[in-house]
Amino acid sequence: AQKITQTQPGMFVQEKEAVTLDCTYDTSDPSYGLFWYKQPSSGEMIFLIYQGSYDQQNATEGRYSLNFQKARKSANLVISASQLGDSAMYFCAMSSGGYQKVTFGTGTKLQVIP
Amino acid sequence: GAVVSQHPSWVICKSGTSVKIECRSLDFQATTMFWYRQFPKQSLMLMATSNEGSKATYEQGVEKDKFLINHASLTLSTLTVTSAHPEDSSFYICSASPGNGETQYFGPGTRLLVL
Numbered sequence: 381a382q383k384i385t386q387t388q389p390g391m392f393v394q395e396k397e398a399v400t401l402d403c404t405y406d407t408s409d410p411s412y413g414l415f416w417y418k419q420p421s422s423g424e425m426i427f428l429i430y431q432g433s434y435d436q437q438n439a440t441e442g443r444y445s446l447n448f449q450k451a452r453k454s455a456n457l458v459i460s461a462s463q464l465g466d467s468a469m470y471f472c473a474m475s476s477g478g479y480q481k482v483t484f485g486t487g488t489k490l491q492v493i494p
Numbered sequence: 495g496a497v498v499s500q501h502p503s504w505v506i507c508k509s510g511t512s513v514k515i516e517c518r519s520l521d522f523q524a525t526t527m528f529w530y531r532q533f534p535k536q537s538l539m540l541m542a543t544s545n546e547g548s549k550a551t552y553e554q555g556v557e558k559d560k561f562l563i564n565h566a567s568l569t570l571s572t573l574t575v576t577s578a579h580p581e582d583s584s585f586y587i588c589s590a591s592p593g594n595g596e597t598q599y600f601g602p603g604t605r606l607l608v609l
Binding site: 471 | 538
C-alpha cells in the first residue's frame with residue numbers, strides 16, 4: 381500500500397519570499413512517481429511538477445522545484461518568489477507499481493500575504 | 495498541454511434523480527480515466543478506475559450500482575450517480591493520462607448538490 385503524508389494543514393508566506401511545503405511518502409514499489417498539484421478555490425486541479433523515482437536530478441518547473449530526498453522518502457515542494465496568486469491548496473500525490481492510480485495527501489493550504 | 499474537460503460544471507438536482515457527468519480528453523486518447531470525489535476541505539478520494547472497453551474497477555466502499563461508469567471511447571468516460579441523495583453532494587473530478595505513465599491531467603470538476 382502506498383501513503384502520502386502532508387503534515388502542514390496551513391502555511392503563510394510573505395509575498396516574494398520562498399516557501400517549502402512538506403511531503404513524505406511510503407511505498408514498497410521501487411518504481412514510483414511523485415506529483416504536486418495546486419487547487420485554487422475554483423476547484424480545478426492544476427498539475428505543477430513531477431518527479432520519477434529513478435530521476436537523478438530534482439525536478440524544476442519555473443518557480444516550482446521538488447526537493448526529492450529518496451532515502452528520507454520526502455518530496456517537498458519549493459515555491460520561490462511567492463505571488464498572491466499562489467494562494468491555494470496544494471496536494472502531494474504518488475503513483476506506483478507501474479499503474480497510473482494516484483494517491484493524494486491531505487493537502488496544505490498556502491496563503492500568500494502582501 | 496493535455497486538456498481534460500468535464501460537463502456539467504454545476505448540477506443541482508432533486509433527491510432520487512440520476513445525474514450523468516462526462517469527462518473528455520480533448521487532445522489525447524486515454525485508455526484509462528479516473529474518477530475522484532472531494533468533500534469540502536478534504537483531499538481527493540479515488541472512487542474508481544474507468545477502463546475503455548471493459549468494466550470499471552471500484553475502490554473499496556464505493557457502490558458500483560450507485561456510481562455507474564461507462565468508458566465508451568478513448569476520449570470519453572461518464573459517471574452516473576443513480577438515485578442521488580443529499581449525502582452524494584460533493585465535488586466530482588476526473589483525470590486522465592496521455593499514457594506516458596507520468597502525469598495525470600484533471601478535469602475542472604463537477605459540483606453536485608442534491609436537494
